Amino acid sequence: xxxxxxxxxxxxxxxxxxxxxxxxxxxxxxxxxxxxxxxxxxxxxxxxxxxxxxxxxxxxxxxxxxxxxxxxxxxxxxxxxxxxxxxxxxxxxxxxxxxxxxxxxxxxxxxxxxxxxxxxxxxxxxxxxxxxxxxxxxxxxxxxxxxxxxxxxxxxxxxxxxxxxxxxxxxxxxxxxxxxxxxxxxxxxxxxxxxxxxxxxxxxxxxxxxxxxxxxxxxxxxxxxxxxxxxx
Amino acid sequence: xxxxxxxxxxxxxxxxxxxxxxxxxxxxxxxxxxxxxxxxxxxxxxxxxxxxxxxxxxxxxxxxxxxxxxxxxxxxxxxxxxxxxxxxxxxxxxxxxxxxxxxxxxxxxxxxxxxxxxxxxxxxxxxxxxxxxxxxxxxxxxxxxxxxxxxxxxxxxxxxxxxxxxxxxxxxxxxxxxxxxxxxxxxxxxxxxxxxxxxxxxxxxxxxxxxxxxxxxxxxxxxxxxxx
Amino acid sequence: xxxxxxxxxxxxxxxxxxxxxxxxxxxxxxxxxxxxxxxxxxxxxxxxxxxxxxxxxxxxxxxxxxxxxxxxxxxxxxxxxxxxxxxxxxxxxxxxxxxxxxxxxxxxxxxxxxxxxxxxxxxxxxxxxxxxxxxxxxxxxxxxxxxxxxxxxxxxxxxxxxxxxxxxxxxxxxxxxxxxxxxxxxxxxxxxxxxxxxxxxxxxxxxxxxxxxxxxxxxxxx
Numbered sequence: 001x002x003x004x005x006x007x008x009x010x011x012x013x014x015x016x017x018x019x020x021x022x023x024x025x026x027x028x029x030x031x032x033x034x035x036x037x038x039x040x041x042x043x044x045x046x047x048x049x050x051x052x053x054x055x056x057x058x059x060x061x062x063x064x065x066x067x068x069x070x071x072x073x074x075x076x077x078x079x080x081x082x083x084x085x086x087x088x089x090x091x092x093x094x095x096x097x098x099x100x101x102x103x104x105x106x107x108x109x110x111x112x113x114x115x116x117x118x119x120x121x122x123x124x125x126x127x128x129x130x131x132x133x134x135x136x137x138x139x140x141x142x143x144x145x146x147x148x149x150x151x152x153x154x155x156x157x158x159x160x161x162x163x164x165x166x167x168x169x170x171x172x173x174x175x176x177x178x179x180x181x182x183x184x185x186x187x188x189x190x191x192x193x194x195x196x197x198x199x200x201x202x203x204x205x206x207x208x209x210x211x212x213x214x215x216x217x218x219x220x221x222x223x224x225x226x227x228x229x230x231x232x
Numbered sequence: 233x234x235x236x237x238x239x240x241x242x243x244x245x246x247x248x249x250x251x252x253x254x255x256x257x258x259x260x261x262x263x264x265x266x267x268x269x270x271x272x273x274x275x276x277x278x279x280x281x282x283x284x285x286x287x288x289x290x291x292x293x294x295x296x297x298x299x300x301x302x303x304x305x306x307x308x309x310x311x312x313x314x315x316x317x318x319x320x321x322x323x324x325x326x327x328x329x330x331x332x333x334x335x336x337x338x339x340x341x342x343x344x345x346x347x348x349x350x351x352x353x354x355x356x357x358x359x360x361x362x363x364x365x366x367x368x369x370x371x372x373x374x375x376x377x378x379x380x381x382x383x384x385x386x387x388x389x390x391x392x393x394x395x396x397x398x399x400x401x402x403x404x405x406x407x408x409x410x411x412x413x414x415x416x417x418x419x420x421x422x423x424x425x426x427x428x429x430x431x432x433x434x435x436x437x438x439x440x441x442x443x444x445x446x447x448x449x450x451x452x453x454x455x456x457x458x459x460x
Numbered sequence: 461x462x463x464x465x466x467x468x469x470x471x472x473x474x475x476x477x478x479x480x481x482x483x484x485x486x487x488x489x490x491x492x493x494x495x496x497x498x499x500x501x502x503x504x505x506x507x508x509x510x511x512x513x514x515x516x517x518x519x520x521x522x523x524x525x526x527x528x529x530x531x532x533x534x535x536x537x538x539x540x541x542x543x544x545x546x547x548x549x550x551x552x553x554x555x556x557x558x559x560x561x562x563x564x565x566x567x568x569x570x571x572x573x574x575x576x577x578x579x580x581x582x583x584x585x586x587x588x589x590x591x592x593x594x595x596x597x598x599x600x601x602x603x604x605x606x607x608x609x610x611x612x613x614x615x616x617x618x619x620x621x622x623x624x625x626x627x628x629x630x631x632x633x634x635x636x637x638x639x640x641x642x643x644x645x646x647x648x649x650x651x652x653x654x655x656x657x658x659x660x661x662x663x664x665x666x667x668x669x670x671x672x673x674x675x676x677x678x679x680x681x682x
Contacts, residue, residue: 016368053544054681084541
């Protein structure tokens with residue numbers, strides 16, 4: 001059995017005395033896609049930030065490919081799509097992608113390729129400030145995927161995307177899964193997430209109340225998870 | 233038990249201060265050139281030492297917080313800095329009063345007074361930063377880093393001001409007896425008063441820590457009540 | 461050399477919009493103008509406080525540039541994305557410091573002739589040593605300022621807090637830079653007793669650069 005790509009062991013996180021995460025443990029292998037469910041304030045974003053190395057766990061361990069996400073080697077293999085698009089308004093699309101290509105040690109031609117894949121090649125030299133919302137979202141997706149990350153961390157990726165961007169993202173995520181990459185996404189958009197997910201987790205008030213494979217019931221009725229495993 | 237120790241030390245500090253005040257006012261001889269006002273130095277200098285001890289405590293507590301991430305160290309760093317600022321203010325004010333009497337002006341850019349003012353502003357910045365951050369862990373972490381910077385800055389500024397003084401000699405707040413040495417009795421009093429002030433500082437820090445502890449408990453209860 | 465790429469990105473961003481550059485330069489000129497009313501700008505005494513005046517201008521105008529350093533990463537959550545990338549906190553910090561340093565040095569070199577014209581000061585004779593002092597002093601200003609930019613990035617009163625935290629700690633560097641600049645603008649060389657100011661400035665830069673590089677990661681990770 002292949003070693004887990006991502007291992008979370010007994011993680012606690014406090015903001016002051018407030019426990020944002022309590023004894024969270026789970027692991028994922030390559031090619032698996034986790035849909036992380038939970039109400040607002042449950043701890044999903046906190047967990048994702050710890051996975052991305054933006055935050056430190058107070059207790060417990062997080063390992064990505066056996067290393068801490070604070071290590072640059074691990075971060076090189078992470079693609080992050082958070083709430084903000086993470087690109088600079090005053091720079092052009094190609095300039096933005098080139099910066100991130102450089103930071104991740106990827107060649108500039110790859111940046112160009114991704115502009116084409118996200119149908120932004122025709123505005124490569126325009127500043128992002130002039131883009132429509134859908135275009136900005138597609139650029140964000142390009143930024144997150146361009147270094148072919150082995151682990152994709154997505155915080156509510158389908159929220160506020162237009163249809164074209166949703167379709168693009170779904171395609172890319174399916175490809176990533178097929179290529180053996182690991183995906184974790186927190187989401188409120190249950191339908192799109194359930195289609196892609198191989199595993200489902202529910203966080204409630206900082207505790208992981210369910211973690212397991214996606215079942216047919218979940219696929220047919222996404223609210224099933226909340227009803228079955230969540231507290232009322 | 234803890235409360236009794238606090239009261240005990242507080243009483244000891246109080247008694248020592250009263251006894252010292254009596255000795256300072258009635259028993260010790262006058263200094264050569266300055267007349268009776270020099271006696272304020274028995275508070276001016278020990279207050280400075282006490283403030284420095286407090287800042288050193290804050291530095292240690294800050295480093296300990298960053299390594300251990302226990303919020304109690306953060307509370308100690310904050311309490312020590314607050315009390316240090318109080319004693320530093322005493323140092324500044326007694327210095328200004330002294331200067332007013334012997335030089336006729338409230339402020340003379342005396343090297344030590346200037347440094348004391350800079351020091352005070354630097355550590356006041358620490359309190360200002362704390363006030364601006366809501367999340368307790370972020371506040372503790374960032375103010376701990378600032379505390380380390382503050383201490384280093386204060387040390388460098390001390391040296392810098394000393395060099396400034398050698399190039400621009402000016403008035404100095406201090407005293408000497410006839411033979412250019414401090415009379416041993418005066419020296420003893422300086423030390424004894426420092427002891428009294430240090431004990432007082434200790435009590436103030438523990439009181440402040442207790443306040444912080446209660447505040448955190450209240451905050452925790454409040455949060456739990458909201459969650460229900 | 462990732463930090464150089466970070467520096468290049470910041471410089472490109474700033475030169476594209478020129479927002480803080482323009483604000484900073486205008487502010488500097490306004491201060492130079494205001495100071496001319498504070499005292500007699502034509503008297504002999506101007507040489508005495510030429511260094512002091514210049515560095516006050518640099519410190520005030522510099523705050524605008526330094527504030528922008530980490531604040532420019534806030535729109536679109538760019539800071540989060542940068543921190544999630546393989547760049548270490550220290551590299552990010554160093555890159556930003558270098559960018560701010562170059563921007564601020566540029567402004568200072570523009571202010572110098574303006575200052576020379578307004579206050580009738582010749583600055584050409586000792587230009588190279590003067591440049592050296594500008595470099596050392598600006599580095600001290602930048603390294604502390606960028607650190608405080610990181611420290612205050614998430615605060616609502618950021619524009620107020622950064623100067624309030626920065627200036628008291630900057631005093632030794634300012635003192636030294638002011639003294640050295642005054643000496644050079646009077647046409648003299650730095651020697652003898654005055655070398656202590658050079659040592660102070662270098663020591664300040666070394667100590668705070670080391671401390672900042674060591675602690676910046678702690679500030680940036682939540």
